[in-house]
Amino acid sequence: MNTDVAPRLGGWQQAWRLVAAAALGIFFWLSTGAALPRGCATGTCSWFVTGDPLVALGCLTALLWRRRFPLAVAMAVAIAAGASVLAIGAALLALCSLSTRRRPVQIGVVALSFVAASQLTLVLYPVKSPPGSVWLQLALTALCAGIAVAIGVAIGARRVEVQSLRERAESTEREQSARAAQARALERNRIAREMHDVLAHRISLVAMQAGVLDHRGNLSAEENRMLIRGIADGSHQALEELRDVLGVLRAVPGRPEPPQPSLDRIPELVADARASGLDVAFTTTVTGKPSDVVGRTCYRVIQEGLTNAAKHAPGAHVHVTVEGTAGRELHASIHNSPATRTTTARPPASGFGLLGLAERITLADGELSHHPTPDGGYVLTAQLPWPDHDHEKRS
Numbered sequence: 001m002n003t004d005v006a007p008r009l010g011g012w013q014q015a016w017r018l019v020a021a022a023a024l025g026i027f028f029w030l031s032t033g034a035a036l037p038r039g040c041a042t043g044t045c046s047w048f049v050t051g052d053p054l055v056a057l058g059c060l061t062a063l064l065w066r067r068r069f070p071l072a073v074a075m076a077v078a079i080a081a082g083a084s085v086l087a088i089g090a091a092l093l094a095l096c097s098l099s100t101r102r103r104p105v106q107i108g109v110v111a112l113s114f115v116a117a118s119q120l121t122l123v124l125y126p127v128k129s130p131p132g133s134v135w136l137q138l139a140l141t142a143l144c145a146g147i148a149v150a151i152g153v154a155i156g157a158r159r160v161e162v163q164s165l166r167e168r169a170e171s172t173e174r175e176q177s178a179r180a181a182q183a184r185a186l187e188r189n190r191i192a193r194e195m196h197d198v199l200a201h202r203i204s205l206v207a208m209q210a211g212v213l214d215h216r217g218n219l220s221a222e223e224n225r226m227l228i229r230g231i232a233d234g235s236h237q238a239l240e241e242l243r244d245v246l247g248v249l250r251a252v253p254g255r256p257e258p259p260q261p262s263l264d265r266i267p268e269l270v271a272d273a274r275a276s277g278l279d280v281a282f283t284t285t286v287t288g289k290p291s292d293v294v295g296r297t298c299y300r301v302i303q304e305g306l307t308n309a310a311k312h313a314p315g316a317h318v319h320v321t322v323e324g325t326a327g328r329e330l331h332a333s334i335h336n337s338p339a340t341r342t343t344t345a346r347p348p349a350s351g352f353g354l355l356g357l358a359e360r361i362t363l364a365d366g367e368l369s370h371h372p373t374p375d376g377g378y379v380l381t382a383q384l385p386w387p388d389h390d391h392e393k394r395s
Contacts, residue, residue: 009067017093018060024089025056032085036125047124048085056086063090066097074098074110082117083124092148099152100159107152111145189359204310205276206234230276262295263322266302270320273306278318280306285323290330294384297364298322298332304357305334305380313378315340327388331381338376357382 009017029052036045059077066073074094081091091114099107118141210231219227261269263286270282289295302320309318316336324330354370361368366384373379 014064018063021063021089021093022056022060024092025086026089028088029053029056029086032121032125045125052084052086055080055084056090059084059087059090059094063094063097066094070098070101071106071110074106075113078110078114079117081114082120085121085125088118088144092144095145096148096152096155099149100156102153102156107149111142111149114145115141189356202234202238204307205273205278206231206238208276208278208310208314227277234276260292260296261299262292263290263298264295266299266320266322269299269303269306273310273318276310278306278310279316280318280320282320283323284321286325286330288326290324290326290384290386293364294330294386297360297366297384298330298382300357300360301332301368301380301382302334304353305336307353308378308380309334309336313337313339316377324384324386326386328386330384330386332384333379333381335373335379336377 033048036048059080062073062077074097077087077094078091081087095107095110095114098110115138118137122137266284267282270280273280290298302322305320306318309316313336316339318334318336321333321335322331354368358368361382361384364384366382368380368382370378370380
């Protein structure tokens with residue numbers, strides 16, 4: 001983890017730190033002045049009132065670059081503090097700033113330099129002190145340095161923690177945005193599948209009936225009326241189904257959704273296809289009732305197969321087979337023969353029907369297969385797992 005996490009300081013933040021360092025230096029400077037012999041400051045101790053403040057001013061100025069050159073500034077100010085009591089506050093601030101980086105070697109070198117340089121004060125100023133006071137001065141200087149280091153290390157740890165929390169929050173926000181985008185994409189795909197499955201079949205049958213009216217001029221009046229009625233009924237049913245889909249999208253929370261088609265509605269689906277002019281044979285050997293997901297997926301497979309046959313194989317014979325038993329698999333097959341007539345205008349192909357169907361079957365843990373047959377027709381098959389939940393409950 002990066003330990004050099006230090007936010008930029010504004011003008012006010014920089015100013016109050018320097019003022020605090022200067023105030024601390026003034027305290028040490030006045031304390032030293034009080035310990036000097038009377039008249040020394042204006043006589044032999046002229047350094048106290050001239051050089052000492054100038055060195056302290058230079059140290060405070062150097063602190064402006066302590067974040068860009070932390071080690072160099074801290075070392076220079078720590079050594080300079082030996083020649084200026086007024087610069088002790090600046091040295092402690094530099095040492096605290098260096099300690100926020102949490103680099104023990106650098107901290108130790110600067111702290112020892114600060115403690116060692118403090119002994120120069122005894123040479124510069126003739127302060128009378130009792131025997132053994134040298135060790136006391138070293139202890140006090142080391143204590144001040146230790147406090148500055150402890151404060152700096154705590155500030156550095158806090159900065160790293162805040163930075164870690166900020167990065168974690170940003171990462172969580174990015175993950176939430178990604179999950180939301182994924183959820184929107186999945187919902188769009190689900191809506192697209194529902195719109196295609198609900199409308200494509202109905203509109204394809206309507207288009208097929210309209211094509212018969214357009215290309216066959218030998219139809220009787222009764223046959224024309226039947227086709228026109230079929231077109232009207234199919235269009236009305238398409239609007240009703242579209243309204244149902246939009247109702248689901250605008251559903252009020254807590255209100256139950258309309259029932260979805262399942263296996264028991266496949267005969268009705270085949271009957272509608274026959275009424276629209278499609279030659280369909282239906283065979284089923286299903287025993288039992290599968291789950292709603294399996295039944296609905298099987299219904300959509302048959303629906304897509306009939307839609308594709310009406311679109312791409314006009315006049316073909318279509319054979320629909322559904323077979324299966326609980327505890328095994330549900331097998332659905334739609335096989336159409338080659339087209340027996342051609343049309344100049346066919347319904348446009350979206351290319352998403354089989355794609356959406358494959359997504360449905362994948363969600364149901366099934367398998368989808370579709371390919372041309374040797375006789376020029378086409379076959380669409382699906383195998384769906386059908387666990388026997390009733391047997392599991394009895395066991």
